[in-house]
Amino acid sequence: MSDGIKWLAAWDIPVAGVVFARGMSADELAVRLGGVLRETTEPTTDGEVEHLGMRGRGYGVRGDGVVRVGEDAGWAFAVEYGDSTGADRLEEIASGRVDAVHYLPMGSRPPARFHYAKNGVLTCGFGIGEEHRRWGAEPDLLLLELIAGEVLHPDGSQNLPPSREHHTAYQERSLGVLEQRFGLSLPRAVLGEARLPAHAVRGTPAMRTGPEPDHRQIKAWAASLGLTWNDTGGRVPSHVREAWNHVARQDPKETV
Template sequence: MADITRQGAGDGARDCDGGIQWLADWSAWYVGLTFARGIGPEELAARLGALPDLRPGPLGAIDAWSMVTETVDGDGVARVGSWGGWSFAVEHGVPAGAQRLAEVSRAGAEAVYLDPQPDHPPKQFAYARDGELVCCFGIGEEHWRGGHRPDFLLPELVEAKILTPDGCYARPEDEPYEERDRLTLAVLEHRFALSLPRRLVEETPLPAFVTCTH
C-alpha cells in the first residue's frame, strides 16, 4: 500500500494540526480512532476484521459515511494510513477497535483506541500490548480504570494533576469538559507520541475497508 501520509518528519511528527489534543475541541468527533505500532495499515485493517472482498478504494470522510449506510448492521468502514510512527484507522459506523484491540496488539504490537462515545459519554481510552488489554478508562472518569494494569498511566495522570497519588479524581467539579478532556489527551499524546492531523480524519481520501464486528 502506498503511504499517502507524511513520513519525512519522522516519528512523533507534529505540525500545526498535529497531536491529538484538538479532539477536545472537535464537536464533530463521531469516529473511533485506532492506532497501532509494529504493524502496517493493511495489517491493522485485517486485524480490525476487514472483509477481504470489499475494498472500495480511497475514501474521504463523507464518502465513508455514505458507504456505512450501505453495509449490513454490525459493519463499519475503516480508513487507514500511517503517521508519526503509528498506523491508524479512522472507523466510521460500528467501530471494531473497541472489541478487537487485544487482537490488534497481538504478536508484539501496541494499540491505542479512542472512542468519542457521542451517544453515551464519556469518551473512552484503551491501550493494549502483545495481545493483552493493559489499561482503559473514560476520559473524565480516570479514577475508574480497568485492564490488567489499571495503574499503568497513574504516574502521568498524577503529574498532570488529573488524579491524586491514591487514584482519586483531582480536577474541579465545575471544570469545562473541553479543558478536562484536553488534559488527558495531552497525557496520552505525550506518553505514546500520538499525532494525527485533523485534515486526515476529515478530508483526505484514505485506503478504505469494510470491517465486520460480529
C-alpha cells in the same frame, strides 16, 4: 510537527472511534479489523464515507462498519465509522509484540473511553473524566503521568475541573497524557479533505466511491422535488437513494 491527539477532545464528528497500532502497517491494521485488502476503495475523504451505503445497527442485528486507514508518527491508525470492530478486536490487534490503542469519543456522560493493549493483553483502560476508575492487567500503568498532568490528585483521586473550566479543556489534559506517553498523533486533515483507503470491516456496505451509474438520473429527479446535495464524486446520499428506491417500487414510471 505532528497534530497530536489533544484536539480530539472537541471531536463532534459522527464517527465510531479511532484505533492506533504500533508494529504494523496501515494495511495490516485494516486486515486485523476485518478488512479485505482487495476490496479497498479508492482514496476516500471523511465526508464521502456516508455515500458508502452503510446499514445502521438495529435491535439484535449488527450494522455495517467501515474504517479509513493511514500512518502517522510511527503508528498506523484507523478511523472507524458505523458499527466498526475496534473495541471488539483490540487484544487481537495487539497480538505479536504490537501496541494498540482505542479511543472512543463520547460526551461527558457517558464519557469518552481509552483502552491500551499490548502483546495480546488488555493492559489499561479508563473513561476520560473518570481516570480514578481504571482496569486492565496493569490499571496503574499511567497513574504517575495522570498525577503529573493534574488529571488526578497525588492520592489517586479525581482532580475534578473547576466549574469555570470547560469540559473540553479538562479532556485535553487527559488526552495530553496519552499523547505524551505513547507519542500518538492523528492528522487533523484526516477528518477533513485528506483521502485515505477505506475498508469494510463488518457487514456488506457498498464500497464503491466512483460515480454511480444512475447518479445523474436520480439527481434530476431529486431536483424536481426540490432536493439537492453537495456532489461528492457522483455518489447519491443514502436517504435520497432510499426515497428513490421506494418510489421505484410503488410507481416505476416515476423513475423512468
